[in-house]
């Protein structure tokens with residue numbers, strides 16, 4: 521299969537499936553296939569996006585990826601194409617990786633969406649305009665706007681987030697929780 525070497529192939533005991541894994545000797549890209557007859561087809565695309573500060577760059581990148589690619593520079597294109605293929609697209613960013621998901625009803629839809637989806641992940645346009653509308657801008661009334669910043673605000677003010685911050689670093693742990701909350705409010709509230 522081109523530059524890909526088969527590095528693993530095995531059956532699992534708990535399900536009637538075969539798992540195969542290939543690795544490209546040219547790029548290091550790894551592909552894992554779980555072959556199972558099923559009405560839905562799922563693809564998970566994991567990229568290493570580890571960062572060592574709290575700037576939020578990997579999560580910002582995740583949002584911008586869906587704003588258009590070199591070949592398909594249109595916001596919302598994946599959603600429109602996705603509706604045709606009964607599909608859902610999503611993504612999450614963890615501390616060391618960003619995972620983009622694509623699920624369709626059947627292989628035909630997956631095959632149709634895959635080139636556009638991969639172009640978004642591998643060749644996003646990352647324009648200033650997308651950054652303003654999707655991530656952050658200040659509107660005519662001096663309010664902080666942008667989907668990303670609003671979602672972050674919602675999360676940052678949640679109990680889950682405050683617990684996360686408390687456990688994250690001794691430095692933050694030593695801060696009174698309302699000080700942290702105050703800082704977050706200052707950053708996130710319009």
Ligand SMILES: [Zn+2]
Nearest residue numbers: 579582583671
């Ligand atoms: Zn997000």
